[in-house]
Amino acid sequence: MFKGVGNPSTTLRTRLVSHRWLWPAVGVFIILLILPPLAPRFYVYIFALIFVTALLAMSLNLTVGYGGLFQFHHSVFYGVGAYTLALMLTKTSLPMWVGFIAGPIMAAVVGLFIGWFCVRLSQLYFGMLQISLGSLIWAIVFRWYTFTGGDDGIHGIPRPPILSSSNRAYYFILFALVICLVAMYIIVKSPFGATLQAVRDNPQRCEAVGINVRRHQLMAIVIATFFAGVAGVLFVVLERSVFPSLLFWTLSLEIFIMCLLGGWFTFAGPMLGAAIIVALRTFVGKYTEYWTLVLGVILILLIFFLPEGVMGYFLRIGGSANRRIGESGKGAG
Amino acid sequence: MLGQSFSFAALASQFLVGLSRAMILFVVCAGLSFVLGVLRVPNVAHGALYMIGAFSAYSISTLLGSSPAGFWLTLILAPLVVALVSLIAERALFCHLYQREHLMLLLFTFALSLILGDLVKLVWGATYRSVLAPAFLRGSFPIFGSAFPRYNLFLLVIGPLVAIGLWLFVNKTKMGKISRAAAVDREMVGALGINVSWVFAAAFVIGCYLAGLGGALVAPTISITLGMDHNIIIEAFLIVTIGGLGNIWGALVGSLIFGVTQSLGVLFWPQFAIVFPYTAVVVVLLLRPTGLLRSVW
Numbered sequence: 001m002f003k004g005v006g007n008p009s010t011t012l013r014t015r016l017v018s019h020r021w022l023w024p025a026v027g028v029f030i031i032l033l034i035l036p037p038l039a040p041r042f043y044v045y046i047f048a049l050i051f052v053t054a055l056l057a058m059s060l061n062l063t064v065g066y067g068g069l070f071q072f073h074h075s076v077f078y079g080v081g082a083y084t085l086a087l088m089l090t091k092t093s094l095p096m097w098v099g100f101i102a103g104p105i106m107a108a109v110v111g112l113f114i115g116w117f118c119v120r121l122s123q124l125y126f127g128m129l130q131i132s133l134g135s136l137i138w139a140i141v142f143r144w145y146t147f148t149g150g151d152d153g154i155h156g157i158p159r160p161p162i163l164s165s166s167n168r169a170y171y172f173i174l175f176a177l178v179i180c181l182v183a184m185y186i187i188v189k190s191p192f193g194a195t196l197q198a199v200r201d202n203p204q205r206c207e208a209v210g211i212n213v214r215r216h217q218l219m220a221i222v223i224a225t226f227f228a229g230v231a232g233v234l235f236v237v238l239e240r241s242v243f244p245s246l247l248f249w250t251l252s253l254e255i256f257i258m259c260l261l262g263g264w265f266t267f268a269g270p271m272l273g274a275a276i277i278v279a280l281r282t283f284v285g286k287y288t289e290y291w292t293l294v295l296g297v298i299l300i301l302l303i304f305f306l307p308e309g310v311m312g313y314f315l316r317i318g319g320s321a322n323r324r325i326g327e328s329g330k331g332a333g
Numbered sequence: 334m335l336g337q338s339f340s341f342a343a344l345a346s347q348f349l350v351g352l353s354r355a356m357i358l359f360v361v362c363a364g365l366s367f368v369l370g371v372l373r374v375p376n377v378a379h380g381a382l383y384m385i386g387a388f389s390a391y392s393i394s395t396l397l398g399s400s401p402a403g404f405w406l407t408l409i410l411a412p413l414v415v416a417l418v419s420l421i422a423e424r425a426l427f428c429h430l431y432q433r434e435h436l437m438l439l440l441f442t443f444a445l446s447l448i449l450g451d452l453v454k455l456v457w458g459a460t461y462r463s464v465l466a467p468a469f470l471r472g473s474f475p476i477f478g479s480a481f482p483r484y485n486l487f488l489l490v491i492g493p494l495v496a497i498g499l500w501l502f503v504n505k506t507k508m509g510k511i512s513r514a515a516a517v518d519r520e521m522v523g524a525l526g527i528n529v530s531w532v533f534a535a536a537f538v539i540g541c542y543l544a545g546l547g548g549a550l551v552a553p554t555i556s557i558t559l560g561m562d563h564n565i566i567i568e569a570f571l572i573v574t575i576g577g578l579g580n581i582w583g584a585l586v587g588s589l590i591f592g593v594t595q596s597l598g599v600l601f602w603p604q605f606a607i608v609f610p611y612t613a614v615v616v617v618l619l620l621r622p623t624g625l626l627r628s629v630w
Contacts, residue, residue, distance in 0.1 A: 117615075121622045124375065128574035129618045135567055136611040143605055249567060253377075253443055260440065290455065296447030300426065303437050303444070 021268070032174055036167040045238070048170045050278045051177045052234045057258040057270035058184060059227035064256070065264040066188060067220040068200030069119075070127035073134030074255055076114075077225040079247030081107040081232025083141065086154045086242040096160040100233055107229025108222050110137070115221035119214045131249060138247040153243030163237055173234045180227055181271075187223060188267060196220050257299055263309025272311050342477040347600045348593060349476070353485035355592025356492025357551045361565060362572045362584040363499055364543025370579025371516045371536035373435065377442040378422075380566030381449035382415050382541045386548020387557045388453055389414040391462045394552075404467040408549050415545025416538050418449070423537045428530055450562055459559055466553035484553055491550060495543070499581055502539075512536045516579065568610070575617040577624030586625050590617070 036044045056078050063071040081103040088099030114133045118126045141148045148154070163169045187193050196216050199206045203213050236242060245251065254277065262273025280298070285291050306313055365379045390411040397403030422445055430438055465471075466484050473480040503509040515522045515532045523529045547565075555561070572591050576583025591610045598609030617625060 117619060121618075124578065125574065125618075125622060128570060129615070129622075131567065132571045132574070132611055132614040132618065135571075136608060136615065139607040139611055140605070143607060145604075248563075250563060256440070257443075290451045292447040293451035293455075296444040296451070299440060299444035299447070303430065303433075303441050304426075307433075307437060 050275045051173045054271040054274040056231040057274040059224045061259045061270040062224040072127035073130045073252045075251035076134035077107040077228035078232040080110045081229030082242045085233045085236045103233040104229035108226035111225025119217045142244040155241040157240045263311035266311040269311035345477040346479045351593035351596030353488040355588040356488045359588035361547035362569045364540040366573045366584040368540035374438040378445035379544045380562035381446040382544040383548040384562040386415045386545030387552045388457045390549040390552040399465045401467045411549035412542045412545035416542040419541030420538045462557040464552040571614045577626040577628035580626045583626035
């Protein structure tokens with residue numbers, strides 16, 4: 001009953017390959033692959049930043065879009081992943097790859113801890129408890145000068161020699177993003193992913209047919225926070241610094257906007273949203289210091305005119321509207 | 334650091350400081366809670382409106398001088414500026430969204446907070462501002478052997494007055510009763526021939542007025558700066574949550590817990606004082622997941 005959204009009998013491989021988005025995606029990937037030698041350095045950096053942010057937004061969408069959870073403070077896990085790697089690179093003499101593995105795992109552990117408390121509550125209370133627990137972590141990072149560097153953060157983090165140039169970092173981030181996207185796609189299309197969406201749409205009925213709703217929600221949170229941790233690690237690779245605003249709640253809401261902008265109930269939507277927001281911030285930021293004003297106006301325009309997001313809009317006018325879009329209220333609200 | 338010994342006097346005076354801080358939090362959170370109760374929307378822009386309240390208090394008080402009359406006028410006018418801003422935002426944009434899902438309403442208030450935050454930067458600039466309290470509220474007097482600022486005493490008087498005023502409004506006036514009814518069953522209120530949209534507008538403006546009042550009250554005690562909205566809104570959300578969503582008395586209880594743990598935390602462990610109130614919130618939510626008092630929804 002809950003085996004995959006498509007035809008249950010198709011194997012994973014055919015499901016992946018037969019997907020009509022596959023070839024455009026491969027095309028985009030090839031373009032991104034040959035970009036660094038051709039584009040100016042600044043654009044390579046911006047693209048890498050978009051990849052990192054896209055991964056973060058995608059991971060949020062696992063809980064918000066697919067899980068229907070009020071994951072209001074997702075950036076905490078991003079920050080935890082980044083800080084874990086940064087601290088391991090600067091404070092310990094362990095091999096560098098240990099930090100790269102520890103970052104996402106630490107984020108997932110924190111996600112498990114916070115999620116374990118949160119899934120017992122519903123909707124707005126879930127979000128509020130998460131904000132309070134997340135703010136607690138932010139407050140500790142912000143104040144613990146001797147360990148985390150307090151509000152200054154940590155700068156000049158050494159990169160492993162293999163990632164020494166910015167182009168190499170770009171490729172590392174790109175490949176990590178692709179691996180994570182494939183993994184997320186497999187998760188979303190797996191029986192677990194289908195069950196999670198069923199839980200989102202009707203928790204009572206799922207409970208009635210014997211699905212452990214809370215365990216599925218918790219699992220979704222742990223997976224999402226793991227990928228957020230990966231994004232945090234990639235951020236350190238890119239920026240070589242960490243600071244407490246990575247864990248601040250305004251960033252969490254900004255990622256939320258990315259998901260909304262791209263489209264909640266599409267797989268690649270949040271990625272598109274992240275690209276739009278990062279690109280806009282970069283180029284609008286050049287001309288005005290009132291970036292948040294612009295962001296606010298964009299958000300209001302979105303709410304009034306494009307509530308299903310850019311991707312959802314294109315899917316709708318393309319005549320292949322996701323069946324969820326029409327009743328999107330139930331899932332998220 | 335921990336392990337220091339405290340005199341009873343230090344503890345008591347810090348407790349009083351916490352209480353007066355709680356009064357400001359209460360004024361802000363009562364507004365947030367009122368909007369939450371009637372409209373069922375966590376108003377993210379509440380913090381930005383509080384900031385506007387503080388900045389307009391600065392502008393008005395520099396215009397009027399720090400005479401007692403000027404001070405009282407500031408306390409009346411600054412929240413009215415905020416109420417006006419919120420009325421415009423509500424009638425122009427927000428009221429068209431009431432039929433939409435909750436998340437959209439929440440995101441709208443977030444957008445509003447971003448816009449208002451930057452408008453404050455546009456109007457008042459990024460410099461620090463301060464407001465001088467009138468002469469009769471300046472200075473301090475000795476209590477428990479240490480100095481207690483007079484202005485804090487003033488806050489301790491104002492807080493209960495606001496609480497009583499709000500109670501009278503909600504329970505004794507027709508408008509308050511309608512808004513309570515709208516919180517419980519908005520369809521029924523509409524069916525009785527009451528314009529629910531305007532009830533919502535009134536509730537929203539009253540809530541935002543309280544945010545502005547909080548900003549005007551806090552103005553003489555802190556340096557007014559951009560970013561003060563971010564801190565207050567998180568605190569206010571947490572307070573409203575632990576108090577019980579939409580319950581104004583819950584907001585009072587939550588404010589007291591938050592304010593007192595914060596100020597006592599300063600005494601026990603100054604570097605991590607900020608951690609204490611958040612921990613208190615976590616403990617309350619773990620013991621009583623839906624808040625200390627009954628929420629209205």
